Amino acid sequence: MIEELLPDGPSWAEAFDDPADATLFPEEEAVIARAVDKRRREFTTARHCARRAMAGLGVAPAPLLPGERGAPKWPDGVVGSMTHCAGYRAAVVGQAGKVLTVGIDAEPHGPLPDGVLDVVSRPAERAQLHDLSTTDPDTHWDRILFSCKESVYKAWFPLTGEWLGFDDAELSFDAGSGEFTARLLKTGHSAEGEPLTGFHGRWLVGNDLVVSAIVRLRRN
Incomplete structure (x- = not known):
């Protein structure tokens, strides 16, 4: 699913179940030593997807430990994002020299x-x-909004190291294209020497899931 939302360049992997060959590094095992089974399976398969995606960039498997506010610590030269919900796990990674930031979410x-x-x-x-629901009542637009805002936060945090509340970004949707624009209301940050004012992303609905993604490529 998620590949439909991505530009050329990033590598991705997804899973709709928890494969038996998904394993963890000892450092990762220590993080979830006391976790319940559901949390363990989510954590393990998301990292299995991330290592498959990194392999697509030629990056060797490595532990992916939670850092500040739970954001994963990626190997040097890699940027990326992971997500999981019931029945779905995914990861998208890119080379840091080509991709500025990534944020993905599934609900x-x-x-x-x-x-x-x-x-x-x-x-x-x-x-x-309200207007979108009137036109398309079978689509849960509230869940799409939530997913896209989660992707916004995941793209924002690696660039700023700061919290971004739900009220700190205002989203607008193009229902026909499956694209959204996020206008950031928290000012004072920059990216590549310019004010960081927003993100552009995409979403899709399928297999009883909402998946959203932001991939901001570096300027040439």
Whole structure:
């Protein structure tokens, strides 16, 4: 699925179950030594996907440990993002000299729990979701918004090292193309010598999942 959202260049891998050959490095085992089975399977398969994706770049397998705020620590020269939800795990990686940042997210394609939309959205976003839902009521636009905002955060954090709240980005959607634009409301940061003002990404719905991705390539 996720390859449909990516430009040329990044390497990706995904899984719809937990393969028996997915293993962890000892350092990773120590991180989840007391984790419940569900957490262990998510953690293990996401890293299995990440190492498959890194292999596509010619990068040797390596431990991928959680860093600040849980963001994975990638090997030197690699940028990437991982995601997991029920029935899906994926990773996308790129060469740091070609890809500036990556953010991906997967969610079940179902409505958000009651009350969550008001927490994760801005008024203009809720107005747009209302219009989109009127036109396409079978699509759970609230879940798409949530997934895309998660991708925004995952793309933002490696560039800034700062928290980005749901209210710190305002998203707009092009339903026809499956693309979204995120306008960042938290100012004062830059990327490649220019103000960091937003991201462009894509999403899709399929297999009862919502998958979203942001891949920002470096300028030539």
